[in-house]
Amino acid sequence: xxxxxxxxxxxxxxxxxxxxxxxxxxxxxxxxxxxxxxxxxxxxxxxxxxxxxxxxxxxxxxxxxxxxxxxxxxxxxxxxxxxxxxxxxxxxxxxxxxxxxxxxxxxxxxxxxxxxxxxxxxxxxxxxxxxxxxxxxxxxxxxxxxxxxxxxxxxxxxxxxxxxxxxxxxxxx
Amino acid sequence: xxxxxxxxxxxxxxxxxxxxxxxxxxxxxxxxxxxxxxxxxxxxxxxxxxxxxxxxxxxxxxxxxxxxxxxxxxxxxxxxxxxxxxxxxxxxxxxxxxxxxxxxxxxxxxxxxxxxxxx
Numbered sequence: 001x002x003x004x005x006x007x008x009x010x011x012x013x014x015x016x017x018x019x020x021x022x023x024x025x026x027x028x029x030x031x032x033x034x035x036x037x038x039x040x041x042x043x044x045x046x047x048x049x050x051x052x053x054x055x056x057x058x059x060x061x062x063x064x065x066x067x068x069x070x071x072x073x074x075x076x077x078x079x080x081x082x083x084x085x086x087x088x089x090x091x092x093x094x095x096x097x098x099x100x101x102x103x104x105x106x107x108x109x110x111x112x113x114x115x116x117x118x119x120x121x122x123x124x125x126x127x128x129x130x131x132x133x134x135x136x137x138x139x140x141x142x143x144x145x146x147x148x149x150x151x152x153x154x155x156x157x158x159x160x161x162x163x164x165x166x167x168x169x170x171x172x173x
Numbered sequence: 174x175x176x177x178x179x180x181x182x183x184x185x186x187x188x189x190x191x192x193x194x195x196x197x198x199x200x201x202x203x204x205x206x207x208x209x210x211x212x213x214x215x216x217x218x219x220x221x222x223x224x225x226x227x228x229x230x231x232x233x234x235x236x237x238x239x240x241x242x243x244x245x246x247x248x249x250x251x252x253x254x255x256x257x258x259x260x261x262x263x264x265x266x267x268x269x270x271x272x273x274x275x276x277x278x279x280x281x282x283x284x285x286x287x288x289x290x291x292x
Binding site: 022023024025026027028083084087090091093094095099101102103105122123126127129130132133134135144146148 | 216
């Protein structure tokens, strides 16, 4: 389903109002009645923000947003496990008496082009230890990456597991 | 059920916070040991992220299960704010690390190769 203007305003309003309720906690007064002042102020503030800035949060031309969001959540779970595993690797490199590091700079291309996909891949590369994104070229999909040793560099250049997983989220279907 | 949570949870929280503390110490040790700007950025930008997230997650579990049952709604919603904080740290720390490294690369800071002197 593609996003229209009214849909964007509605989604932004719901997200902002949910944030208001969760962050303030003032929903029911001590007497047990609905706290009209705070909830009403939340409705007015969320409506103003949604009317002014809805196109920042929800892009007008997005396609198949629902299935992409679901696949993104699945990817997030795998990503969290990879972060925990690979942080033990960098702690090992730091505390080892010989300090086995051999830094190198590599670059590669990906077929991803949308803002969201490039940002997801760049953040994932920076979060899994061993590699940090230096620069991204959004027109050709080129990534310049600094790797701390040969093994993390090979995981990006040769195995390409991370690129495949991000491409599965954003490019299929 | 409450007894099971009451006996299992404090050791779990202590283990989570101890592992988080270990990663923060590893990040600080990497800051001192590594030989150049880019590798020092590797050590701190990443170990610190996971260490902070583990410590905050341990605090979240303790607050949700042991401190807040029986309190009012504003106190019960603190774990939600801690979850927002964890999401923000996972988004902001790698972006800031990337921005610092990009600025250094564009200004011409030279990377270290194996066998060079310490920069």
